[in-house]
Amino acid sequence: MANPAVKLRQPIARRWPRIPFEIRLVLWWCFWLLVLLFLFSGTQIALGPIQIKTISLDWGFIATWWPFISKGVIITFELSIISMLCAVVLALSAALARLSRVASLNSFANLYVSLMRGTPLFLQFIFIYSALPQFGPSFVLNAFPSAVLALSLNYGAYMSEIFRAGIQAVSRGQIEAAYALGMTPWQTMRRIILPQALRIITPDIGNQFIAMQKDTSLASAITLLELMGLARQAGAPRQHYFEALVVAAIWYWLMTIILSYFQRKLEHRMARSDR
Amino acid sequence: MQFTIIMEPIVKVENLHKHFGNLEVLKGVNLRIAPREVVCLIGRSGSGKSTLLRCINFLEDPTAGVITVAGISVPAGERTSAHRQQIIELRERTGMVFQSFNLFPHKTVLENLIEAPMIVKRMSREQIVPIAEQLLEKVGLSEKRDVYPSRLSGGQQQRVAIARALAMQPQVMLFDEPTSALDPELIGEVLEVMRDLARDGMTMLVVTHEMSFAREVADRVIFVDGGVFVEEGSPDQFLTNPQDERTRRFLDRIL
Numbered sequence: 001m002a003n004p005a006v007k008l009r010q011p012i013a014r015r016w017p018r019i020p021f022e023i024r025l026v027l028w029w030c031f032w033l034l035v036l037l038f039l040f041s042g043t044q045i046a047l048g049p050i051q052i053k054t055i056s057l058d059w060g061f062i063a064t065w066w067p068f069i070s071k072g073v074i075i076t077f078e079l080s081i082i083s084m085l086c087a088v089v090l091a092l093s094a095a096l097a098r099l100s101r102v103a104s105l106n107s108f109a110n111l112y113v114s115l116m117r118g119t120p121l122f123l124q125f126i127f128i129y130s131a132l133p134q135f136g137p138s139f140v141l142n143a144f145p146s147a148v149l150a151l152s153l154n155y156g157a158y159m160s161e162i163f164r165a166g167i168q169a170v171s172r173g174q175i176e177a178a179y180a181l182g183m184t185p186w187q188t189m190r191r192i193i194l195p196q197a198l199r200i201i202t203p204d205i206g207n208q209f210i211a212m213q214k215d216t217s218l219a220s221a222i223t224l225l226e227l228m229g230l231a232r233q234a235g236a237p238r239q240h241y242f243e244a245l246v247v248a249a250i251w252y253w254l255m256t257i258i259l260s261y262f263q264r265k266l267e268h269r270m271a272r273s274d275r
Numbered sequence: 276m277q278f279t280i281i282m283e284p285i286v287k288v289e290n291l292h293k294h295f296g297n298l299e300v301l302k303g304v305n306l307r308i309a310p311r312e313v314v315c316l317i318g319r320s321g322s323g324k325s326t327l328l329r330c331i332n333f334l335e336d337p338t339a340g341v342i343t344v345a346g347i348s349v350p351a352g353e354r355t356s357a358h359r360q361q362i363i364e365l366r367e368r369t370g371m372v373f374q375s376f377n378l379f380p381h382k383t384v385l386e387n388l389i390e391a392p393m394i395v396k397r398m399s400r401e402q403i404v405p406i407a408e409q410l411l412e413k414v415g416l417s418e419k420r421d422v423y424p425s426r427l428s429g430g431q432q433q434r435v436a437i438a439r440a441l442a443m444q445p446q447v448m449l450f451d452e453p454t455s456a457l458d459p460e461l462i463g464e465v466l467e468v469m470r471d472l473a474r475d476g477m478t479m480l481v482v483t484h485e486m487s488f489a490r491e492v493a494d495r496v497i498f499v500d501g502g503v504f505v506e507e508g509s510p511d512q513f514l515t516n517p518q519d520e521r522t523r524r525f526l527d528r529i530l
Contacts, residue, residue: 178391180370
């Protein structure tokens with residue numbers, strides 16, 4: 001006999017019964033972006049006793065200075081591409097060194113990685129640009145080369161861990177099969193281990209590249225006129241830091257979105273060949 | 276078949292010792308295998324039979340002893356570059372088939388076969404591809420030549436692995452529990468390839484639990500226990516009339 005005091009739980013009424021989750025996500029995305037836009041629109045609202053004034057952007061400033069600041073995107077991109085290439089070479093070398101049984105190489109690579117991961121990237125930038133010249137005129141580097149060196153050394157150290165993990169992820173059995181077939185350790189590394197390791201680590205390396213895009217902004221502290229540097233230059237004398245930085249921020253955001261999109265496509269392509 | 280060894284053995288293991296730290300896994304093993312002979316090693320896990328196999332092509336470094344394959348003699352101990360070169364030459368004369376197949380997943384079946392001959396023996400594509408295709412036909416997998424290993428069944432992968440080892444044209448084939456990782460219905464196709472291989476006159480050293488295979492194909496069966504050869508003999512006399520108590524106990528458990 002059913003107890004009348006126990007109320008049967010009603011199913012939660014759904015307010016939007018037919019709109020699928022994915023579409024609801026997109027709609028909410030648009031909503032939040034509009035809120036963001038509204039927050040910067042400079043409108044004033046009176047809600048009873050409370051006055052709400054949103055941030056007013058000088059849109060005229062943005063329109064005028066957009067081209068000037070945007071030129072920095074090219075340098076930012078160049079800087080990150082060159083630094084990334086150097087970093088990958090360093091990372092692979094360091095990973096191989098740390099996996100080798102040659103004590104001199106192993107310990108040196110470990111020292112390199114420890115130093116670069118143990119000190120701030122910002123410090124490394126300033127060090128290379130301002131501190132090294134104290135040792136003599138041959139140690140003077142311009143802003144761009146200094147930035148490349150700092151980014152390569154730093155990211156090379158972090159990525160060497162990624163490379164090492166990828167190499168060690170290749171199963172031992174295949175290495176034994178390669179040896180049993182008469183291949184030398186180097187042949188095995190080149191033909192069997194590295195191709196597979198590279199496929200495993202590509203998403204991680206992609207993430208590192210996207211992160212490096214933003215770290216290039218530190219080069220503005222050593223006078224390089226990339227995106228961040230130009231933004232500061234535009235904003236400072238005219239006290240329009242906010243607008244100038246919004247321009248830079250939008251560019252960094254756009255670059256990240258575009259690169260993430262290409263990285264996802266690359267990952268899809270690689271996953272397909274594994275099937 | 277009675278086998279009297281009158282010719283020079285193609286595989287000679289002399290006084291082989293192997294330690295893993297403090298544990299002695301092989302205690303002075305001696306073995307001679309004649310050309311075209313098929314020898315089966317049986318025993319419990321941990322008996323040292325797989326270690327013996329892996330010492331022959333130096334996948335494990337023996338602690339002491341001398342391994343001779345097809346005339347190339349390599350003693351245990353320190354590795355100079357001359358030694359390392361000899362080990363590679365020794366490995367070119369032995370083919371190994373693993374329990375877990377160990378195919379290269381990023382290469383197709385055909386590429387798996389031609390990889391080592393091209394890299395190690397420096398053969399050209401034109402030379403090795405016909406040989407590889409012939410081998411694929413022999414193991415019954417011609418139509419899979421451009422397929423990646425992940426799409427093959429276990430039995431098919433193992434057959435490719437056998438073909439890959441054969442592509443180097445070895446004089447001795449080493450099998451390390453080739454069917455232990457296979458589903459029962461796939462074991463037959465692999466054993467058939469091995470049977471054909473033996474019929475064609477390949478020298479084979481097989482670590483296996485498949486007693487039917489041993490009975491049909493082996494010239495000699497050796498029971499390994501605790502790092503030593505406890506008993507050896509022809510399959511018939513071995514399986515029907517084991518002499519040693521330990522052999523009897525082991526056979527009781529698995530037969």
